Amino acid sequence: MAMLRIAVTGDTARIYDPEKGADTPALTSDAIRDAAPDLAPRTPIVILIHGYRYDPHSAPLVNPHETLFAFDPIRPRTDRWQKTESWPRGLGFTPEDKTGHEGLCIAFGWPSRPRARFGRFCTAYAHAERAGRALLRTVELLARVHPGRPIDFVAHSLGARVVLCAMRLAAERRRHDLLDSMGRAIMLGPAELAFVARGALADVDAVTRRGGPCVFAMLARENDVFDALLEHFAPAMPLRRKIGIGASGLGQGRRNWIDMQIDHPDTRQWLAERGAVIGGEARRACHWGVYNRPGTLDLYAAILRDRARWSIPALREEGVPEDLEPRWCRLPWFLRGRATQSSDIGIESATAI
Numbered sequence: 001m002a003m004l005r006i007a008v009t010g011d012t013a014r015i016y017d018p019e020k021g022a023d024t025p026a027l028t029s030d031a032i033r034d035a036a037p038d039l040a041p042r043t044p045i046v047i048l049i050h051g052y053r054y055d056p057h058s059a060p061l062v063n064p065h066e067t068l069f070a071f072d073p074i075r076p077r078t079d080r081w082q083k084t085e086s087w088p089r090g091l092g093f094t095p096e097d098k099t100g101h102e103g104l105c106i107a108f109g110w111p112s113r114p115r116a117r118f119g120r121f122c123t124a125y126a127h128a129e130r131a132g133r134a135l136l137r138t139v140e141l142l143a144r145v146h147p148g149r150p151i152d153f154v155a156h157s158l159g160a161r162v163v164l165c166a167m168r169l170a171a172e173r174r175r176h177d178l179l180d181s182m183g184r185a186i187m188l189g190p191a192e193l194a195f196v197a198r199g200a201l202a203d204v205d206a207v208t209r210r211g212g213p214c215v216f217a218m219l220a221r222e223n224d225v226f227d228a229l230l231e232h233f234a235p236a237m238p239l240r241r242k243i244g245i246g247a248s249g250l251g252q253g254r255r256n257w258i259d260m261q262i263d264h265p266d267t268r269q270w271l272a273e274r275g276a277v278i279g280g281e282a283r284r285a286c287h288w289g290v291y292n293r294p295g296t297l298d299l300y301a302a303i304l305r306d307r308a309r310w311s312i313p314a315l316r317e318e319g320v321p322e323d324l325e326p327r328w329c330r331l332p333w334f335l336r337g338r339a340t341q342s343s344d345i346g347i348e349s350a351t352a353i
Contacts, residue, residue, distance in 0.1 A: 007024070015031055016109060114127070153213070
């Protein structure tokens with residue numbers, strides 16, 4: 001299959017091999033060539049990046065290569081949240097493709113499941129910085145093997161921070177060539193603070209005229225609880241108020257960033273009129289609806305594969321709704337006041353995000 005599986009150790013991207021664990025060789029240009037020896041033109045090169053509480057060297061149910069990144073993912077006996085969906089299949093890749101006819105899929109697994117007793121999320125948040133360095137090295141190798149091809153990203157939750165860290169590092173190193181090779185970044189329920197994201201975008205703007213990758217931030221009001229968890233448990237920033245991207249978005253007025261509330265009735269109706277039907281009932285709290293709602297992965301596949309029709313300028317020209325519903329609108333009115341007190345919620349009781 002035209003798929004390359006990666007397991008990050010430290011800040012090094014290594015070929016994933018469950019039998020060798022962390023002793024596998026580092027990612028090389030030859031491995032990328034071998035993964036898609038006959039990569040078809042105008043097909044995507046996509047890097048998939050998971051979020052919090054996954055680890056490619058852990059038990060199968062928390063190993064992204066056995067779950068999210070698998071063509072036939074294993075599922076727990078009781079999957080209450082219905083988190084497990086095959087991202088590669090949903091994005092148009094199949095195990096039968098051995099040469100790259102459908103494109104090249106990179107499954108990027110990184111250690112976001114710390115074993116510390118306390119401060120697990122802060123530790124994972126720090127690990128995302130190191131994973132960002134490994135991701136930037138992966139982009140560098142891909143750009144060397146496939147020059148001129150856009151390199152796209154599909155990242156969930158804390159995986160969005162990994163992408164933003166890679167963008168910022170490329171800007172700090174003045175690697176405008178790598179920023180220009182980054183195509184589209186679809187961030188699903190991004191778990192990052194708004195001012196951190198704005199800082200990364202400002203660094204990118206200072207280096208490249210093209211503005212780096214085009215970011216499609218898929219937000220949801222049913223994700224409000226998890227956005228509050230991020231704001232409460234992310235490391236303290238002096239003189240900074242911790243507000244997540246999901247609270248009010250980031251992209252209005254930016255040519256290379258667009259916010260779309262995937263569970264907004266107006267957005268769903270607009271998408272349906274364009275042939276992208278998003279199913280599922282309204283939920284009060286769910287962190288995985290951004291990819292496990294029926295039709296969501298089909299939409300992201302269209303953004304990656306039908307690039308002209310689903311570009312940010314084309315969406316705005318056709319009047320895509322960019323307004324977001326008020327925060328906490330999914331909760332009953334008598335809970336909305338208490339919802340602002342994130343100390344009432346324990347992140348360690350949450351499942352993998």
